[in-house]
Amino acid sequence: MEFRKSVKSDIPEIMGIIKQAQDYFKEKNIDQWQNGYPNEEVINNDIENEESYVMIKDDKIVATTVISFKEESCYENIIDGKWLTNGDYGVIHRIAVGKNYKGLGLSHKIIKYAEKICLEKGVPSIKVDTHEDNIPMQGLLKKNGFEYCGIVYLEDGGKRVAFEKNFGTEV
Known part of the structure; x- marks a missing residue:
């Protein structure tokens, strides 16, 4: 399996995987990604910002994610707890795995890849948010x-x- 940064010609395949994830969430009654997000414009912006990645297996895109190093303004106010660190951090967004590739540990591999990128950049932590359901x-x-x-x-x-x-x- 190979990771690479996404390119614009990947958008149709990425959107296919996102649609499968949206369908999965709907089926499981998880109110995440049910309002037209993420859409092609969001994915296009991720690619332009060089934050979008795809996982390739057998010459096919099987998973997608975003790995960002921009501060998230919504992370400034955390309620009922606190962050482990206050310094630089990476953020993982929009992990999605194609339905035919679920159960193979690909999400785990995505997280390990994000950790590798953080370590290469000298960034000591990764933050993630997800729907409570x-x-x-x-x-x-x-x-x-x-x-x-x-x-x-x-x-x-x-x-x-x-x-x-x-x-x-701490770096």
């Missing part, structure tokens, strides 16, 4: 050493549970 994602984060930190609210008012993994060395 997205129990599979919360389990994935916990299995990968992330700690629950509290609640954050997105710009649109959406409530999210927040997690962070600290690599143990």
